[in-house]
Amino acid sequence: MKRALVTGASGFIGRALVPVLRDRGFEVHGVARAPQPAMAGVTWHMADLLSGAGRADVLSASRPTHLVHLAWEARPGRYREDPVNRLWADASIDLLASAKACGTKRMLGIGSCLEYGPQAGLCEESSPCRPTTLYGQAKLGAAEAYIAASAAWGRVFFPFGPHEPEQRLVPSLIRRLSAGEAFDCSHGAQLRDFVYVDDLAHMIAAVLDSDLTGAVNLASGTPRSLRSVIEHFADRLDARPLVRFGAIAATGVDAEPIIAAEIGRLRSVTAGVPVIGFEAGADRDLAWWVDRLAAKA
Template identity: 80%
Template structure:
């Protein structure tokens, strides 16, 4: 029996990943800070992974053959420079060592495109120099180096979106403003980003976990889009482009970087045959979910 331990399982990405892993035949053990009701094929563990006791507890209770480490500080508006990033790096490296000690055969840590820092083109796992400018990116990179040195895989996530995404992020915030008939102020929107639908991202993570791929692997769509085109796509679906005010605010820091997008040749080695939903269909699903939620139906 393949038993997978998923940290951060109650989060935006974790919730999408769990059923994908179950469909691949894994017995799934999810970790969250608070207790969750277990179901057939899915067991929940409550633990604080920033404590040694919490890490020991979840590994002892699940005895995993596989580990996907998602848990980290990710709240919009604070995660990039929160000092807790250093604690998460230390906890992640300790979790790695303890998982290896209890014979976990396959380990996948989940990182971020912010590990790369400013680039002039697509991020390449083997060729791009990592020069992160945020504490979040620096802490993720320090954990990545430990995981890669130990022979594990490390997935660098780009810009996920979809149902249940934190409300303060771009697409949910845009939908909420336009549905309320409010102006939406944003930057010029020429920045290129790699948006990946959350269910597609879950499929990518599962494919990497179920493979022999090691070292860093980029997790994205491989299709750079301007922020302006993303905003206009959603606004047009709501017939509210007139409420969007491009150039009303200045982009600063990471948000001002001209391009954060990925080369996905390594990912294609293991995920080429996996069906993907894609941006347009994913945006439609996300919009429908948020409309239901704002109408009180979700």
């Protein structure tokens, strides 16, 4: 029996990943800090993964053959420079060592495109990493430990979809335009690699279920301008006049001309994996948020 322990299973990416792993024949164990509603095929464990005792307890209770480590500080507006990133890096490295010691055979840590720092073109796994945020630096520190241990490390680019934190770009855009309010943003020429969260879940599962080790980009491989993404949603809502490009100055990471991925390594393990894609994913995402907003109203 393949038994997967998923940290951060109740989060944005984790809740999309759990059913995909279940469909691949995994017995799934999820970790969360607070009690979770019942989910078919998932055994929940409450633990504080920043605590050594919490990490030891959940590994002892679940005895995983496979580990997907998603948990980290990810709150919009806070995560990039929060000092807790250093604690998460230390905890992630200890979790790796502890899982290996208790017999876990396959380990996949989830990192970020912000590990790369400024690049002139597409990010390749061999590209030099020069992160400019504490978040990117801490993730890179954990990545180096996972890669040295012959584990896999997935660098996520720009996921979107249902259950995304409301303060992020797409949900905040939908909320404001649906309310008939103006949406202020930067010039929008920046190129980014957006990936629908269900597609991302299948990518993560495929990497976990493979023998691939080292860093691997988890992305669509298709750069899109922020302007084109914003206009796509605005057009679906018939609200393009409400978007005010150039009203906000882009700074720091947000000003980088391109953050997008080369995905040759990913493609080596995802043949036959279903892909929803940006357009269909955007339509599903919009429908989900519109229903959610209607329910709140």
